[in-house]
Amino acid sequence: MKINDAMRTYRLPNPTTPEDLECRWSKLLTFGDRVVIAGYFFNGPNKPCYFGAVYEFLGDDHTCEGDIGLRAASGVEFEDDGHAIAWAMQQ
Numbered sequence: 001m002k003i004n005d006a007m008r009t010y011r012l013p014n015p016t017t018p019e020d021l022e023c024r025w026s027k028l029l030t031f032g033d034r035v036v037i038a039g040y041f042f043n044g045p046n047k048p049c050y051f052g053a054v055y056e057f058l059g060d061d062h063t064c065e066g067d068i069g070l071r072a073a074s075g076v077e078f079e080d081d082g083h084a085i086a087w088a089m090q091q
Contacts, residue, residue, distance in 0.1 A: 001073045001075035003071075003073070005073075006070065010039055010041060010051050011041075012039075012053055012070055013070075014069055014070040015068060015069045016067075016068060017064065017065050017067060018030060018035050018055075018063075018064045018065075018066065019064040021037055021055070024039075025038070025039045025040075027039070027081050029085065029089075030062070031089060033056055033057050034054055034055065034056050034071075035054075035055040035056075035057070035068050036052065036054050036055075036089055037052070037055070037085075038052055038081035038082075038084035038085045039053065040081070043077055047077070048076075048077035048078055048079050050078040050079070050081050050084040051074045051077055051078070052084035052086075052087040052091075053070065053072065053073040053074070054070075054071050054073070054088050054091045055069060055071060056071045071091070072088075074088070
């Protein structure tokens with residue numbers, strides 16, 4: 001999925017900080033130079049509703065207040081947050 005489409009569809013901020021993302025989504029992992037998330041949105045009754053997204057640190061500050069930018073978001077929705085995180089970690 002294109003970054004602008006992901007920002008609009010999943011309401012993803014860009015740029016942001018890990019701290020801000022943790023306040024919005026509960027499934028967040030710092031993974032080296034990346035921050036991966038699994039998010040949830042209503043996609044209709046009985047439809048997949050989890051997505052994965054990958055952010056990268058934009059500078060040397062890798063703390064919760066360091067700036068990060070959105071680099072990828074899943075174009076498909078997943079049945080659960082585990083599959084969404086697995087997708088994000090493979091990007």
